[in-house]
Amino acid sequence: MKLIYKGKTKDVHELDSDKVLLKFKDDVTGNDGVFDPGANTVGLSIEGMGNLGLRLTKFFFEKLNDMDIPTHYVDSDLDNQNMTVLKAKPFGKGVEVICRYKAVGSFIRRYGMYIEEGQELDAYVEITLKDDERNDPLITDEALEMLNIMTKKEYEILTSLTRKISKVIKDELSKKDLELYDIKLEFGRVGNDNHIALIDEISAGNMRVYGDGKYIEPFELGKIILS
Incomplete structure (x- = not known):
């Protein structure tokens, strides 16, 4: 298989003209050995995290596919930590979409003058450009259209899907008495259409994710969700 891209948490290999294979790693994003889902550098490596991440991804993607929510997921090979997906065209050079239910992390760092940490947010959606050199800057719908990254209509679809998907995940976590504070998702254009x-x-x-007001580490969180 041809290696297309070597990423922070996954490597991407080409399978054919329509599909690629994602190889999950044990690395997670963060700073100075501390996990941070919003970080743009690898902060630490957790043994078994790649397999757990794939199992969790398989669980949620199959649930979303069953609900007719569009994803690029095809199938997975848990033993080899591989996931087969449809090829997707990025928006520009890639965007990340964050849905926030509580004010934490970079939201507090930016807007702490106006809001307390942990304060409720109404499924607030923000988009950042994937640009490590510029620290993944926030961008508005007008700028996205002006820079030919996505249209206003695509922005509306993307934010609507983000809230729908995030609610599915939030509801699933609530079954385990866990509370989703924020989540980072990625989208692309898939298929001939x-x-x-x-x-x-x-x-x-x-x-x-928090349980009883305490932050749940990623590895522990994955085990709880899949238990």
């Missing part, structure tokens, strides 16, 4: 679909992964390393 370029429809917008969820891509990449849904793993514990891409969300902040």
